Amino acid sequence: MCSEGIRFKVEDAVRKAAVLIEALSWIRRFRGRYVVIKLGGSALEEEAAVKSFLTDVIFMRTVGMYPILVHGGGKAISKAMSEAGIEPHFVHGRRYTDEKTLEIATSVLANEISESLAQEIRAQGAHAEPLHFGTRNCLRGEQLTLKAGDGTPIDLGHVGYVTDIDQGLLAEVCQADAIPVIPSVALDASGQKLNVNADTAAAALARILKAEKLVFLSDVPGIFLDRHDPGTLVSHLETERCRALIEDGTIDSGMVPKVDAALEALASGVGKVHIVDARLPHSILLEIYSDKGIGTEIVK
Numbered sequence: 001m002c003s004e005g006i007r008f009k010v011e012d013a014v015r016k017a018a019v020l021i022e023a024l025s026w027i028r029r030f031r032g033r034y035v036v037i038k039l040g041g042s043a044l045e046e047e048a049a050v051k052s053f054l055t056d057v058i059f060m061r062t063v064g065m066y067p068i069l070v071h072g073g074g075k076a077i078s079k080a081m082s083e084a085g086i087e088p089h090f091v092h093g094r095r096y097t098d099e100k101t102l103e104i105a106t107s108v109l110a111n112e113i114s115e116s117l118a119q120e121i122r123a124q125g126a127h128a129e130p131l132h133f134g135t136r137n138c139l140r141g142e143q144l145t146l147k148a149g150d151g152t153p154i155d156l157g158h159v160g161y162v163t164d165i166d167q168g169l170l171a172e173v174c175q176a177d178a179i180p181v182i183p184s185v186a187l188d189a190s191g192q193k194l195n196v197n198a199d200t201a202a203a204a205l206a207r208i209l210k211a212e213k214l215v216f217l218s219d220v221p222g223i224f225l226d227r228h229d230p231g232t233l234v235s236h237l238e239t240e241r242c243r244a245l246i247e248d249g250t251i252d253s254g255m256v257p258k259v260d261a262a263l264e265a266l267a268s269g270v271g272k273v274h275i276v277d278a279r280l281p282h283s284i285l286l287e288i289y290s291d292k293g294i295g296t297e298i299v300k
């Protein structure tokens, strides 16, 4: 090999070592800490990206962090409903959930998506435990009642919000070296299933656990000031600015429940919230274990 080739090889090796050294302080800092990761339905559509993301989650567990995987599956639920001849209907961003919709949504989330994520984690040589009404339940909730402007209650059907979680169960699963996989379905005090928006379910978990971090993996690189201009990606946001961006419509549609959930989590003690692109290989590792992430971080 010529001297130029040797120099390149050495520089490449030094660069790789530098990445490991940079990760070291973050690995030490986050060891034994919970990080709640929400995988959205849009991100779940890309199989190869999901596999690569799960490798990252296994990495996090292997270096001593406690990742907790919470997932939605809005697109898959809508598809299953259409196949059953039911038109999905959303009220204030929540799916109107009658008996039949509840049956479809909970089956898609728990029996299909949670199980397939857990299977993939196992196929990659790690441990996973789906936690829901059909296995061991983790999320407890109550029916959600929204009010219209004039104060009249809005009927959402079997839609809920998380009031509490089984912290003992989570600790047991994490300490047994497994990665908990949790669909956004809660059980109320009488055992009735409730369909919960997955962003709010993840935020409630992070809030109750006082997690180090809450990470939303979606199908965008982060928050943009102008969605048509990739140069406007914001890498750091504080809560006040987030409120203003929601107010002026810069943050809208599916990003609103995420940022609302982020603000709620930060207000109750979660260290930092990240919004990253699930389609970008290793985005979550770069966000957590390097000095400068690649998505948007939100702090108090």
Ligand SMILES: Nc1ncnc2c1ncn2[C@@H]1O[C@H](COP(=O)(O)OP(=O)(O)O)[C@@H](O)[C@H]1O
Pocket (backbone or CB within 6 Å): 039, 040, 041, 042, 043, 072, 074, 217, 218, 219, 220, 222, 223, 224, 225, 227, 250, 251, 252, 253, 254, 255, 256
């Ligand atoms: N300011 C913004 N920056 C980036 N994305 C935004 C913004 N405002 C709204 N969005 C939208 O939010 C979407 C993410 O929400 P959603 O589709 O509900 O994702 P998920 O399925 O991951 O919960 C993005 O695909 C984008 O269209």
Ligand SMILES: CC(=O)N[C@@H](CCC(=O)OP(=O)(O)O)C(=O)O
Pocket (backbone or CB within 6 Å): 039, 040, 041, 042, 071, 072, 073, 074, 075, 077, 093, 094, 095, 105, 159, 160, 184, 195, 196, 197, 198, 199
């Ligand atoms: C009440 C309610 O709307 N529940 C959501 C649960 C899934 C979800 O939130 O999935 P995403 O993360 O993909 O949006 C729904 O039925 O679509």
